[in-house]
Amino acid sequence: MATIFHLALASDWAAAQQTGEYAVSTRGRTLAEEGFIHASRGDQWPGVRAAFYADVDEPLLLLRIDTDLLDVPVVDEPAAPGAAETFPHIYGPLPTTAVVRVLPLSPAGRPAAAATAPSPAPSTSTSTSTSTSTFAAVYFREMFANAGLILLVLAVGFAGILLGVALGGEAGPGIGGITGTALGLALATLLYRRRAKRGSP
Incomplete structure (x- = not known):
């Protein structure tokens, strides 16, 4: 199982649960507008949170996605032309069934105390060992x-x-x-x- 993450507004996730599909690319952009859904690896989502969601007033969620449950491609691509760091991009709607865990985030960007944070390490060996x-x-x-x-x-x-x-x-x-x-x-x-x-x- 490969795990990737996506930051979602609670209202967007609630709407997705009604339809069974999540189609928001990133804050303020839909899948139709962007062409893919932005995602992150375990070591990347805190930086994305700080860069793009620091001023969000409404509840923010971290979606933990099992890529084995997706029926659309996931492609590692640079965030911007010429950038060295790549991010996973989901080329199609995200089925809610592929989201294996939903973690509420505190204002500081860390998972709330009631939820267990995923390991931020890029390697999956630690999380696999824990599981x-x-x-x-x-x-x-x-x-x-x-x-x-x-x-x-x-x-x-x-x-x-x-x-x-x-x-x-x-x-x-x-x-x-x-x-x-x-x-x-x-x-x-x-x-x-x-x-x-x-x-x-």
Whole structure:
């Protein structure tokens, strides 16, 4: 996944969510007027913000775009003829589904405290490492939580067998095991649903 960024006025983004497409090139210019949508890499958007959006009064957003979700070309081009630095330009409307995160910006141009800022480094290795470690943490947390629920079912089922043995009778252990397993499954299901409702293990 290649990630690029675009600075958007909150009102423009709200309008795009109604239509499913964002078609503003840059501040005061549409895609139709400019021919492409201006975008930035992770190390470029703060400079663009300072140069072109420092005096914006209305809420400003940073759109994080996954280029793999675009169905239009993205071309690295100089910002001006003869300039050495290139910027990604999106040659077509931006589907709202390609925007994987929307970060509100504070007046200073940094993402607001409620949002996590993307790494400004040009290399994607840091962000990839962070994403991988976050995924791994969630994966192992879920795996151990589910293993715990399975152990709970087995423990309650085994307790049912022991209770059946204690009560005696030929069918006691079988009935106790079935009853214990059913009780364990019901308890595990309840715990699983409560954990899912909270949104975390």
